[in-house]
Amino acid sequence: MPFSTLSELKSRLDAGETTAVEIARIYLDRIAEFNEELNAFVDIDPAHVLEQAQASDAYRASHEARPLEGLPIAIKDIFCTQDGPTQCCSNILKDYHAPYDAHVITRLKEAGAVLVGKTNMDEFAMGSSTETSAFGICRNPWDTDRIPGGSSGGSAAAVAAALAPAALGTDTGGSIRQPASVCGITGLKPTYGRVSRRGIIAFASSLDQAGPMTRTVKDAAMITAAISGHDAMDSTSVPNVPTVDWLAACDQTDMKGLRIGKPKEYFVDGMDSGVRTAIDTALSQCEALGAEIIDISLPHTDAAVAAYYVIAPSEASANLSRYDAVRFGHRCENPEDLLDMYTRSRDEGFGAEVKRRILTGTFALSSGYYDAYYIKAQQVRTLIRQDFINAFEQVDVIATPTSPVTAFRLGEKTDDPLTMYLSDIFTIALNLAGLPGISQPCGFSDGLPVGLQWMAPAWREDLILGAASAYENATDWVKEPAKFGGKA
Amino acid sequence: MSWEVVIGLEVHVQVNTKTKQFCGCSTEFGAEPNTQTCPVCLGMPGQLPVLNMEAARKSVLTGLAINADINLVSKFDRKNYFYPDLPKGYQITQFPLPIVEGGYLDIPTKDGEKRIGITRIHMEEDAGKSMHEGLDGVSHIDLNRSGVPLMEIVSEPDMANADEAIAYLKQLHQLVCFLDVSDANMEKGQFRCDANVSVRRPGEPLGTRAELKNLNSFRFIKQAIEYEVNRQIELIEDGGEVVQETRLFDSAKGESRSMRSKEEAHDYRYFPEPDLPPLRFTQEEVDAIRAGMPELPGQLRKRFETEYGLSPYDADVLTQTRDLATWYESLVAAHPADPKRCANWMANELLGRLKETGTDISASPVSPARLAGLLERIADNTISGKAAKDVLDAMMTSEDDADAIIEAKGLKQVSDTGAIDAIIHEVMAASPDQVAGYRAGKDKLLGFFVGQVMKASRGKANPGMVNQRLKELLKG
Structure with missing residues (x-):
């Protein structure tokens, strides 16, 4: 049962074959057994999980079950929750308790979900390997010497190792899709503005978006259906957007007439040959399902990483100013004066990568450099958006590898930030354009999962859910459980 | 050689909305520290701003009232700096694209009306308040003010002396009050001013400016500007050079000191606020706001002069605030026969008495109806103007109407010819020499007789009738 999908668990619950408490116990047992090795969760309160499960069973006994009734969902440590700590895996927020629930947390509760713990992540979501977490590295269940991707690495590892059937992540430059890819699961980043950001600890406000990390496409759709929708208290949450019939979109079994764009910029020298082979095979299977593969170009792709590493740190440098030791968070011992309190508290509280990005962003916004960096990066962002608009005149969806490589070894890139930044080379452009994307398993390279990424125009999650569902239906990749530590 | 100043x-005006700029917290002044706060204005992680559209509409209204352009699309930016009373570590403001650009105010100067350009009005949020005094080396922070909506109104460098600056500020202060976009109470910090001051020789380019910070009364502003002008002139005449800096005026010492130089100036690293989409108005919305524009002080002044025949002075006094003008018009409505008498009694008598007790017109113990009741008794000769002043004095501390007070004090004027004639005869009998003198041509003695008659009547005789009857009876 632990490797069941959300949909399967839901069916069994609806059929009365199991209870929320029974399901919660199964996952709590697995967390107790395997989390020490994986460090996917940084906080877990089993009693509170069981309380929620009991409440759900009681609700089901007297009401019609809600869409996610009794289903356990793990939560990335970036979402504010009234219950338990919310620490963003940073020492500056150590033991911080949020006074309110994030909008998506409220939505999950309203849908009857059982919220399970807080998952490990790169500090403030800044990283691609979960190695910048202040609460210890997280291991990839497929090979525990390797990274689970990041920044939502804990969520990805938890789902891949079946410590939870599904998890919530956030994606600023690929932080849902890349870890999903390297952990062999499915991860959806919705269109920017589809899901409220209120209560998600901000990294880069114009790029952050929450989404599901699951075993299957349909599971991702189930969660997105629950968490999406307008929130009047997030001014970037877009009202009156085209709605998607989330579950119906996943009923697609073929790709007849679907025009799939294959951008040449995403099939580059230096990418892992096993990844290339897996993607090429996947695209052939898509053709067999009736799709037409069309070679396209997204000409400004090579500038995306550079633009991202100006825009995201610039926004972050301001977003992280509130951690000033005045009202909450870490404060140094016996500050001499205000400046000492600021500098020492922030020096002690932030890790190296967070400091690097604050400095980068502060520099990019500085007088005399602003035009050359921030303004230029925004111009590039406009060009990248335009690339996608042009491309979607020719094709319905775009398919690419999610990452040019599979999971790398722990510590392999920690000393080389630039190489680390390139792990997001295929995911970043989508955030800059604000478009939806999904990563799903499409095979292995040397025994490590490879992710296939689908991209669609804004608000057309239905197109990529449909294509990914058809592909998933025609292949067996999602049925492959992670083999970790020899214990699974 | 002369100097040009x-x-x-830059005026920060607190917009008088019920709730803050980006959250639902109350803006009420004077609450217990940190009781009017929420996760948004405390800068808690994950919280997001939502613009108070009422504040935006009030900014548009202000822009229209200064004849400015309303930007149908304006944008918000972050201004970054660290300070304990700035919870997010940045202030949300508008930098390159503010809501209002390019207006003006016409101000009175000793050489006639002068037009002062207004560069822009932008919307922003206030910071909290830090308190250091008497806390034994600790600082306390009150974040009730954090996120309160502000308009920053930036003028062109068009004023040539402190008097013009004060005239501009008073005009602006009056305007925002009339528009009901701000309570503009300077003591509560709802109307604060920074002044940029420089001097130059006529015909030369602009001199280096100093910025004077946080001036919160008209008197200090005048003092601070005059001090700064003299400081700069003396400095240059002694062969020195003005440096660009921010200076803080110490009202107790009457002098300013340098706060930070240009080198120490903050780099605020402005960039577009990603949490807020551009603010959009349609032309129709702007037109609707314009249609709801109340009568402005200038228009009201002119109307009072033409409609009620008031002198420019009285019209000015009675249009200083909307409350005054409304009070005056209520008075006229209750005593329509003589708008000028209304103006005299309100401006000279009532306001004078209110000033003594520091009472605002809105809290006047005498209502327009009660004052009109008194004016009616003057008009129908029941009492003299002099006696009426005593009645008004009594009305200030009593709830009785004029008639009751006149009755109680026995102030009813004697307008009966027989009674007045009887007193006149008594006075004439007691002053035969003066009667003879008057009849011999000493006309000035009439005043003596008036005085005597009024005294004898204990002030109750109708002075007009006394005059008339005296002239008649003294003829002999």
Whole structure:
């Protein structure tokens, strides 16, 4: 049962074959057994999980079950929750308790979900390997010497190792899709503005978006259906957007007439040959399902990483100013004066990568450099958006590898930030354009999962859910459980 | 050689909305520290701003009232700096694209009306308040003010002396009050001014400016500007050079000191606020706001002069605030026969008495109806103007109407010819020499007789009738 999908668990619950408490116990047992090795969760309160499960069973006994009734969902440590700590895996927020629930947390509760713990992540979501977490590295269940991707690495590892059937992540430059890819699961980043950001600890406000990390496409759709929708208290949450019939979109079994764009910029020298082979095979299977593969170009792709590493740190440098030791968070011992309190508290509280990005962003916004960096990066962002608009005149969806490589070894890139930044080379452009994307398993390279990424125009999650569902239906990749530590 | 002074002003006006700029917290002044706060204005992680559209509409209204352009699309930016009373570590403001650009105010100067350009009005949020005094080396922070909506109104450097600066500020202060976009109470910090001051020789380019910070009364502003002008002139005449800096005026010492130089100036690293989409108005919405524009002080002044025949002075006094003008018009409505008498009694008598007790017109113990009741008794000769002043004095501390007070004090004027004639005869009998003198041509003695008659009547005789009857009876 632990490797069941959300949909399967839901069916069994609806059929009365199991209870929320029974399901919660199964996952709590697995967390107790395997989390020490994986460090996917940084906080877990089993009693509170069981309380929620009991409440759900009681609700089901007297009401019609809600869409996610009794289903356990793990939560990335970036979402504010009234219950338990919310620490963003940073020492500056150590033991911080949020006074309110994030909008998506409220939505999950309203849908009857059982919220399970807080998952490990790169500090403030800044990283691609979960190695910048202040609460210890997280291991990839497929090979525990390797990274689970990041920044939502804990969520990805938890789902891949079946410590939870599904998890919530956030994606600023690929932080849902890349870890999903390297952990062999499915991860959806919705269109920017589809899901409220209120209560998600901000990294880069114009790029952050929450989404599901699951075993299957349909599971991702189930969660997105629950968490999406307008929130009047997030001014970037877009009202009156085209709605998607989330579950119906996943009923697609073929790709007849679907025009799939294959951008040449995403099939580059230096990418892992096993990844290339897996993607090429996947695209052939898509053709067999009736799709037409069309070679396209997204000409400004090579500038995306550079633009991202100006825009995201610039926004972050301001977003992280509130951690000033005045009202909450870490404060140094016996500050001499205000400046000492600021500098020492922030020096002690932030890790190296967070400091690097604050400095980068502060520099990019500085007088005399602003035009050359921030303004230029925004111009590039406009060009990248335009690339996608042009491309979607020719094709319905775009398919690419999610990452040019599979999971790398722990510590392999920690000393080389630039190489680390390139792990997001295929995911970043989508955030800059604000478009939806999904990563799903499409095979292995040397025994490590490879992710296939689908991209669609804004608000057309239905197109990529449909294509990914058809592909998933025609292949067996999602049925492959992670083999970790020899214990699974 | 003479000096030219160049002054530009930045005024922070607190917009009088019920709730804050980006959250639902109350803006009420004077609450217990940190009781009017929420996760948004405390800068808690994950919280997001939502613009108070009422504050935006009030900014548009202000822009229209200064004849400015309304930007149908304006944008918000972050201004970054660290300070304990700035919870997010940045202030949300508008930098390159503010809501209002390019207006003006016409101000009275000793050489006639002068037009002062207004560069822009932008919307922003206030910071909290830090308190250091008497806390034994600790600082306390009150974040009730954090996120309160502000308009920053930036003038062109069009003012040539402190008096013009004050005239501009008073005009602006009056305007925002009339528009009901701000309570503009300077003591509560709802109307604060920074002044940019420089001097130059006529015909030369602009001199280096100093910025004077946080001036919160008209008197200090005048003092601070005059001090700064003299400081700069003396400095240059002694062969020195003005440096660009921010200076803080110490009202107790009457002098300013340098707060930070240009080198120490903050780099605020402005960039577009990603949490807020551009603010959009349609032309129709702007037109609707314009249609709801109340009568402005200038228009009201002119109307009072033409409609009620008031002198420019009285019209000015009675249009200083909307409350005054409304009070005056209520008075006229209750005593329509003589708008000028209304103006005299309100401006000279009532306001004078209110000033003594520091009472605002809105809290006047005498209502327009009660004052009109008194004016009616003057008009129908029941009492003299002099006696009426005593009645008004009594009305200030009593709830009785004029008639009751007149009755109680026995102030009813004697307008009966027989009674007045009887007193006149008594007085004439007691002053035969003066009667003879008057009849011999000493006309000035009439005043003596008036005085005597009034005294004898204990002030109750109708002075007009006394005059008339005296002239008649003294003829002999």
